[in-house]
Amino acid sequence: MSKKQPVLFIGHGNPMNAISDNSFTKSLKKISENIEKPEAILVISAHWQTRGTSITASDNPRQIYDFYGFPEDLYRVVYNPKGKKELSSYIVKALNEVDTTVIGVDYWGLDHGSWAVLTHIYPEADIPVLQLSLDAGLDEKSHYELGKKLSFLRDMGVLVIGSGNIVHNLKEMGRETYSEPHPWAVEFDRYISESIIAGKHEKLISYKKAGECSELSLPTDEHYLPLLYIAAMQNEGEKVEFLFDEIHHSSLSMRCLKIG
Template identity: 35%
Template sequence: MVLPAVFVSHGAPTLALEAGAAHAFLRHLGQNLERPRAILCVSAHWETAGPTVSTAVWPRTIHDFGGFPDALYQLRYPAPGAPELARQVVELLRAAGLAALSDPERGLDHGAWVPLLLMYPDADIPVVQLSIQSHIGPAQHLAVGRALAALREQGVLILASGSATHNLGAFRTYRGDDVPEWVVRFDRWLAQALAAGDTEALLAYRQLAPEAVRNHPSEEHLLPLFVALGAGGPRPVIQQLHASYTCGILSMAAYAFDSKAEAPESLQWSAEAVSL
């Protein structure tokens, strides 16, 4: 079993509770992927100086947000950890010349547990979390993904969780279906660059993509995508799995990166998809 690497946009934490296109998509995705033996989750919400892997035996659920409904703080995702997989991740990164560290205390932040709660609600698949480094940029994260690509052949789902667009400074200006053109333009460029397999353009997205800095004032929410891109292999088949928007300015786009001739038919689905 060789699983694709997957990038999902996790939106606001209330995605876990509120029905909608992306909520339905993630529930479908978990049901239609082959069941992984373990999950390596790369979340935009764990930033460290260098690549760091959680070796926790039972990762706690981290509610790393404020001002949301009480019901959200009652949610838990009690999946077991996978210390042996975590150690393997550290070894693979070090073998690739990346100075990886481990953290025995780190739990699962909402970038990890919110999509996982929808994809695998039974919380019975071991989960390891890997940090990002927003001060280093896309090229290192592509290298991280390439170093970890072999895990896919071992039944490990590499799940990268971030956001295709992420300007929270504009959150109160645009709501609901009021999606501004500057968000759509960047989202469309990203989809087209991925469809073309244009890795060079993607690495230089801040210079080449329309409204790149406006959509990503800081890089942390797009960097997980580069890990998934690298984990797809040297010439991955890239498929857009989902397209929708929430909160006006957040694209909920999701992508699969696979070395197969084509992605499984069961993944070719998108709830209420928005044409790009």
């Protein structure tokens, strides 16, 4: 019987982190040291938005370089784990039984929200990886509730990872990695992190009530939504551990956390 898995939220930031050696990537390399090797990994990535919810359903998912204009070295990164079509079908069936429609698809694979972080956490690529899309038609509460419905995966030995950023404003990025963070970025990152620690999930769901700092931190919501899935999987009494908490390029919160 596989041991129950924790859940992770990874602030993935700049795609260049896939080939960078910095404080953030060093922190990623340590994560697997304190987690029993999972049976499989399910990533909820900010970079796959769909109508309706989809899940990859291939035993050999392709690697997607979903960015342009970066150095050639980034396009040479190869991360090709197996998928697990059988598990994908099981998830689809389980969710359909609770009146949640999810479809398995083979046109997608693993975008950089998955492979750019997993290449540091599990560099051997020897664990099957699936990816779940974000339904662009759902509101925040519905994303959170879907996360709750997926929590059974933890007991199956599946490591669920949300990959996005709590603060993600590309228009306000500083040129350097360690450019001074914008005050509103610091404010919103603190607001969310304190809400997570306090277990105040309603504040996470209604994050827009934080005011101007939320508007500036998240001009769009796709990088934030994976956090709601991860928070929803927290069981009563489970502790939250922040694995990394820096803000890079002035407007990218690289905060990473583990629950359980």
